[in-house]
Amino acid sequence: MSEEDDLDLNSLDDDELVQQMHDDLYDGLKEEIIEAVNILLARKWTPYDVLTKALVEGMRIVGIDFRDGILFVPEVLLAANAMKGGMVLLRPLLAETGAPRVGKMVIGTVKGDIHDIGKNLVGMMMEGAGFDVIDLGINNPVENYLEAIEEHQPDILGMSALLTTTMPYMKVVIDTLKEKGMRDDYVVLVGGAPLNEEFADAIGADAYCRDAAVAVETAKDFMARKHNQLASA
Amino acid sequence: MELAPSEEFDFKRGKGDVLLIACGALAREIVALIELNGWTHLDVTCLPAKWHNTPQFIPDGVRKKIQEAKGNYTKIYCVYADCGTGGLLDKVLEEEGVERIAGPHCYSFFSGNDVFAEREDADMRAFFLTDYLARHFDKLIWQGLGLDRHPELLSDYFGNYEKLVFFAQVPDEKLQILARDAAKKLGLAYEYRETGFGDLATFMSAAEPA
Numbered sequence: 001m002s003e004e005d006d007l008d009l010n011s012l013d014d015d016e017l018v019q020q021m022h023d024d025l026y027d028g029l030k031e032e033i034i035e036a037v038n039i040l041l042a043r044k045w046t047p048y049d050v051l052t053k054a055l056v057e058g059m060r061i062v063g064i065d066f067r068d069g070i071l072f073v074p075e076v077l078l079a080a081n082a083m084k085g086g087m088v089l090l091r092p093l094l095a096e097t098g099a100p101r102v103g104k105m106v107i108g109t110v111k112g113d114i115h116d117i118g119k120n121l122v123g124m125m126m127e128g129a130g131f132d133v134i135d136l137g138i139n140n141p142v143e144n145y146l147e148a149i150e151e152h153q154p155d156i157l158g159m160s161a162l163l164t165t166t167m168p169y170m171k172v173v174i175d176t177l178k179e180k181g182m183r184d185d186y187v188v189l190v191g192g193a194p195l196n197e198e199f200a201d202a203i204g205a206d207a208y209c210r211d212a213a214v215a216v217e218t219a220k221d222f223m224a225r226k227h228n229q230l231a232s233a
Numbered sequence: 234m235e236l237a238p239s240e241e242f243d244f245k246r247g248k249g250d251v252l253l254i255a256c257g258a259l260a261r262e263i264v265a266l267i268e269l270n271g272w273t274h275l276d277v278t279c280l281p282a283k284w285h286n287t288p289q290f291i292p293d294g295v296r297k298k299i300q301e302a303k304g305n306y307t308k309i310y311c312v313y314a315d316c317g318t319g320g321l322l323d324k325v326l327e328e329e330g331v332e333r334i335a336g337p338h339c340y341s342f343f344s345g346n347d348v349f350a351e352r353e354d355a356d357m358r359a360f361f362l363t364d365y366l367a368r369h370f371d372k373l374i375w376q377g378l379g380l381d382r383h384p385e386l387l388s389d390y391f392g393n394y395e396k397l398v399f400f401a402q403v404p405d406e407k408l409q410i411l412a413r414d415a416a417k418k419l420g421l422a423y424e425y426r427e428t429g430f431g432d433l434a435t436f437m438s439a440a441e442p443a
Binding site: 028072074075077078081112113115117138139162163164165193194195196198199 | 320338353354357386389390
């Protein structure tokens with residue numbers, strides 16, 4: 001794009017700017033997203049509104065087109081990296097302003113597996129949806145999950161695996177939780193390319209999440225049920 | 234197993250009465266083994282090798298091939314490992330009564346499934362190439378992952394890897410150069426292991442008519 005064609009984001013009104021941010025997320029334009037986040041903050045938008053109305057909504061559109069086979073992994077990664085740019089600015093402000101928190105999640109890739117693209121996307125989208133996310137990284141033995149659960153007392157435990165050879169380890173973690181009488185204290189969500197609902201059922205997970213958008217919706221559903229149960233108790 | 238070369242048999246599709254339904258990434262090796270061993274009873278049909286990146290297409294693709302072939306062959310075998318289908322391919326094969334080569338993926342059965350499993354921990358941070366993948370690295374991996382257009386995504390994809398291991402089925406200097414170049418492009422250490430055809434040869438030698 002020539003300089004003459006460059007769009008001055010400052011010249012857009014709020015609605016136009018948010019629409020432009022959705023487009024820029026879709027196109028993976030990190031610098032533009034960072035600039036637009038700064039503009040909205042300067043216009044006295046709350047960090048929470050910038051996050052939800054601009055970034056999360058933009059990523060929701062990306063997620064739909066990924067699910068429908070219009071976008072592919074490289075494009076989703078670019079969009080995620082652009083959102084990350086905005087999140088770096090928003091994260092400390094969200095903490096300062098006491099934005100609403102939906103719940104807490106511990107997430108990690110299981111032992112023997114170093115793949116984290118899907119897990120990272122889920123973590124980022126969960127954070128965007130108002131969850132506190134404790135990311136354990138890759139190659140996690142059951143002890144790592146147990147320690148994190150004890151330390152952070154999450155609502156949700158998320159496990160990810162990309163390999164057929166590593167996905168059975170999720171059952172090791174769930175069985176350990178059962179042995180310790182802790183299984184029912186947490187919602188266990190699992191995901192990863194070779195997984196399916198049948199596998200999630202077989203290992204005793206609460207749900208299989210096909211992608212990051214499904215993970216967020218599933219987590220929100222479980223949190224809503226939990227609140228309803230507490231309210232009616 | 235003895236792989237005695239035969240100059241008398243050039244494989245032609247549509248001749249054998251035992252069908253191998255295989256990943257296109259294995260076609261060259263399968264035909265080489267058929268010709269080396271004079272396995273005239275074997276026929277081969279392949280599905281797209283590019284499904285390496287989208288294994289969700291494999292189970293239905295294999296089912297379609299089986300149903301098209303039933304009645305035309307005395308026996309059908311599947312030359313796919315689980316290949317990232319998470320057991321869904323096995324479900325299809327069980328329903329269709331077709332046996333497949335054992336293993337989680339081709340790197341494993343080329344190495345020998347037992348050998349591969351023993352090295353699982355040591356190779357956890359390894360990215361694998363076979364002859365096919367070395368030959369088609371640029372198209373299938375580099376372009377397939379969008380790295381030609383977005384090299385900045387390299388660390389997203391390969392940041393947790395440390396080495397590239399080239400499992401060579403047939404010693405080939407040119408392929409070794411390609412594999413080494415691939416490792417360099419990905420920023421990984423390079424390791425070469427000559428596997429031969431591994432468990433593929435054993436599986437094919439046992440693929441007999443009903």
